[in-house]
Amino acid sequence: MSASAGPTLGATLGVGGGLGGGLGPRPGRLSRARTVRSVRYYLPAVVVFIVAIVGWELIFAVLRFESFLLPKPSAIVAALQANWSGGRFPLLPSAIATFQEAILGLSIGTGAGVVVAFVSARWLTARGILLPLAVAANAVPIIAFAPLLNNWFGLLNPLSKALMAAVLVFFPVMANVTRGLVQVEPGALELMRSYAASDWTILRKVRIPNALPYFFTAMKIATTLSLIGAIVGEYFGGANSVLGRLIVNSASALKFDITWAAILFGAATGIAFYLGVVVIERLAIPWAAAMRADS
Amino acid sequence: MTADDAAPPTSPVVRIAGVDKVFARGDQAVTKALEGIDLEIQSGEFVSLIGPSGCGKSTLLRIVGDLISPSTGTVTVNGKSAERARRDRDYGMVFQAPVLFDWRTVEDNVKLPLEILGQDAATRTARAREMLELVELGDFMKHHPYQLSGGMQQRVAIARALAFQPSILLMDEPFGALDEMTRERMNSEVLRIWEQTATTILFVTHSIPEAVFLSSRVVVMSPRPGRITTVVDIDLPRPRNEDSRESRRYFELVTTVREALRRGGGTADDGATIDPASVDRTMAEGAVG
Numbered sequence: 001m002s003a004s005a006g007p008t009l010g011a012t013l014g015v016g017g018g019l020g021g022g023l024g025p026r027p028g029r030l031s032r033a034r035t036v037r038s039v040r041y042y043l044p045a046v047v048v049f050i051v052a053i054v055g056w057e058l059i060f061a062v063l064r065f066e067s068f069l070l071p072k073p074s075a076i077v078a079a080l081q082a083n084w085s086g087g088r089f090p091l092l093p094s095a096i097a098t099f100q101e102a103i104l105g106l107s108i109g110t111g112a113g114v115v116v117a118f119v120s121a122r123w124l125t126a127r128g129i130l131l132p133l134a135v136a137a138n139a140v141p142i143i144a145f146a147p148l149l150n151n152w153f154g155l156l157n158p159l160s161k162a163l164m165a166a167v168l169v170f171f172p173v174m175a176n177v178t179r180g181l182v183q184v185e186p187g188a189l190e191l192m193r194s195y196a197a198s199d200w201t202i203l204r205k206v207r208i209p210n211a212l213p214y215f216f217t218a219m220k221i222a223t224t225l226s227l228i229g230a231i232v233g234e235y236f237g238g239a240n241s242v243l244g245r246l247i248v249n250s251a252s253a254l255k256f257d258i259t260w261a262a263i264l265f266g267a268a269t270g271i272a273f274y275l276g277v278v279v280i281e282r283l284a285i286p287w288a289a290a291m292r293a294d295s
Numbered sequence: 296m297t298a299d300d301a302a303p304p305t306s307p308v309v310r311i312a313g314v315d316k317v318f319a320r321g322d323q324a325v326t327k328a329l330e331g332i333d334l335e336i337q338s339g340e341f342v343s344l345i346g347p348s349g350c351g352k353s354t355l356l357r358i359v360g361d362l363i364s365p366s367t368g369t370v371t372v373n374g375k376s377a378e379r380a381r382r383d384r385d386y387g388m389v390f391q392a393p394v395l396f397d398w399r400t401v402e403d404n405v406k407l408p409l410e411i412l413g414q415d416a417a418t419r420t421a422r423a424r425e426m427l428e429l430v431e432l433g434d435f436m437k438h439h440p441y442q443l444s445g446g447m448q449q450r451v452a453i454a455r456a457l458a459f460q461p462s463i464l465l466m467d468e469p470f471g472a473l474d475e476m477t478r479e480r481m482n483s484e485v486l487r488i489w490e491q492t493a494t495t496i497l498f499v500t501h502s503i504p505e506a507v508f509l510s511s512r513v514v515v516m517s518p519r520p521g522r523i524t525t526v527v528d529i530d531l532p533r534p535r536n537e538d539s540r541e542s543r544r545y546f547e548l549v550t551t552v553r554e555a556l557r558r559g560g561g562t563a564d565d566g567a568t569i570d571p572a573s574v575d576r577t578m579a580e581g582a583v584g
Contacts, residue, residue: 187394190362194388195411196381205407209398287398291441 071257076264079257089246089258095265098230098243101158102273105165106226110219112166113173120174121181121207131178138171143229146236155237161244165229169222176218180211213288216281223273231266243269306374308463308495309336309359314368316354327520328354332368334514334523336463336497341489343498343506345552346516346559352499353467355521359497360386360465373462384412387456387494389466393448395440395455401427402436405455412459426454429488446477453488463495470505479540482508486535503556507531507548508540515552517559524559527552 053073060072071079085092116134120127146164153160184206192202234244243266250258282289316329328351336342344352357363359370361377372380380386395404405423414422427433430450440448449469456464466485470478482505489496500506506513507529515525531544539545 185392185394187390187392188396190390191388191394192411193362194360194381194386195408196384197411201411205410206396209396212398285398287439287441290439291397 071260075257076260079255080261080264083258083261089250089255089262090241091246091258091261091265094241094243094246094262095269097158097239097241098161098227098234098266099269099273101161101230101233101242102165102223102226102269104158105162105229106169106222108162109166109169109226110173110222113170113218114177114215116170116174117177117181117211120178127178134171134174142167143232146233149233150236150238156239158239161230161233161238161242164233165226168225168229172221172225173215173218176214177211180214181207184210212285216277216285216288219277219281220274223277224270227266227270227273306338307335308338308340308373309334309497310369310371311335311355311359312369312371314355314358314365314370316351316358316363317366329358329365330520330522332521332523336495338495339493341496341498341509341511343500343510343513344516345500345503345506345513345556346521347518347556348501350516350518351521352501352516355516356465356467356497356499360388384408384459385462387459387461387464389449389452389456389464389469391468391471393440393445393452395448395451397439397441399439400436401432401438401440401443401451404440404451405458408455408459414459422458423454426458427451429457429491430454430484444477446473446481449473449481450484453485457488457492457494460492461494463497466496466498468499468501471500478502478505479537483536485509490534503549503552504540507545507552508535513552515555515559522559525555527555 057073060070080091083089083091116130120130143164145167149160149163149167153163181203188206188210189202192206197205230242231244231247234242235248238245240246240249243262246262247259247266250256250262311332311334314329314332315327318326318328320326332355334342344355346352354363358365359372359377361370361381364377370377373383373385375383375385395401396407399407402420402423405426406419409419409422424433424436427436430453432447432450432454435443435447440451443451452469469485470481473481485496486509488494498506498509508531510529513527513529514523515527516522517524527548529548531539531542531548
């Protein structure tokens with residue numbers, strides 16, 4: 001058909017899909033029909049979620065499990081309200097601090113990944129050297145470096161956590177963007193050759209637009225990874241009002257309702273982060289979403 | 296050259312002299328794709344290359360367009376080397392796949408070559424509108440390629456190829472992927488555009504009816520190594536229309552071309568199992584990259 005083959009690396013990296021692509025209706029004409037369709041699409045998931053939460057609450061009320069095993073949803077909500085922004089376990093400030101580390105790490109990792117992708121897309125030799133190294137590095141359980149990073153950049157320095165996130169983010173961004181820059185339809189290159197277009201023109205008018213959907217696929221994976229990196233980095237020590245420390249500290253104080261509230265906060269942050277990228281994607285490359293909806 | 300073209304032939308737009316093409320595929324035996332090709336195309340002519348799958352007709356078109364270079368022999372276009380002609384943007388190209396960019400609207404796809412040529416915005420807009428109206432897609436300027444049918448996409452590709460007024464249009468099985476009815480409609484469309492723009496067209500096809508209906512001359516090629524076996528002058532009266540397809544002369548010419556193909560050792564190949572364009576392309580990549 002036409003130029004873009006579409007990004008596929010998400011699946012290869014094992015994360016991809018997730019909340020993928022179909023986020024509610026596309027605005028514009030036929031929006032009413034689309035609203036109906038998307039309500040029908042999401043309704044079963046919402047119902048199952050509510051039933052699960054209610055069931056959890058009821059089963060625990062009836063069977064009287066010990067709350068340190070798994071607190072009831074109502075207990076978690078209560079903990080959430082009690083520790084919203086103050087006390088020993090301030091949830092909101094902690095989540096904000098962790099989010100800041102994650103976003104700093106995401107920026108560093110994405111920046112580095114994109115730069116390396118351009119270098120390796122431009123020079124075959126660079127690709128030959130960098131790609132195997134990157135694949136090898138990616139096979140290492142990078143989380144294991146967290147204590148080292150804390151040591152190098154200081155336990156209390158948010159940068160040590162951000163760098164953990166950056167290291168995790170780097171590989172999928174680099175690999176996806178390289179692929180997007182390189183995997184251009186051969187016919188497109190012949191066409192550009194027939195116009196006697198320079199490499200620079202081909203980069204601007206074909207390779208970069210072609211790589212954008214791949215970039216956003218990588219970014220959706222990267223948001224989750226950056227939060228994981230930041231929180232795991234915090235597990236190994238750091239300032240107290242961050243999500244990772246809050247989870248470790250509340251758990252060792254046997255305040256599991258607070259631990260769960262913190263996990264809930266982390267999940268909400270992750271989803272918000274992801275949706276933020278989806279919104280930016282919609283604004284930046286509306287044609288890609290429209291294409292998915294049409295096919 | 297042709298009986299019905301009123302204008303006398305001027306200096307050739309394309310002169311192909313003694314062109315051979317050999318593909319070396321790694322350590323394996325070399326494949327001779329083209330052998331001793333001599334051909335001249337006059338200004339304003341519509342020349343079709345026809346032959347069995349893998350006879351190198353797409354390779355020959357790519358050599359003319361300087362997408363690949365010949366092993367021996369020369370190609371002269373407008374008195375220049377093929378490379379010079381490409382750098383001077385003498386070629387408009389239409390491939391079997393429309394190769395449109397989904398991130399651009401139909402209008403912006405047509406503007407692409409004009410942007411590369413550095414034309415100003417007002418000229419680009421006017422030119423794109425004019426070309427899209429020529430292919431009767433004026434109402435689809437703001438659409439994106441994936442919203443169009445295959446035939447419409449190919450018309451956009453034609454509009455784009457004509458946008459910068461190239462002196463020669465190279466078309467490599469542009470309608471090979473379309474159904475028979477759309478294909479016939481597109482044939483009439485191309486004829487109309489050719490008559491309106493007076494462009495010289497070199498057209499690769501493996502459909503005998505298509506070649507006869509469109510061309511002023513049909514160049515028949517043999518199986519690999521591709522050689523020119525016969526050149527059939529198509530004296531079907533112009534302007535041609537759907538009635539031309541039912542005239543006696545049309546059927547006679549179809550038979551002439553079919554017999555020429557058979558004599559050359561090729562089977563008449565309206566239903567090829569292997570897509571010759573893709574074969575040629577794979578080989579080209581093997582040789583270049």
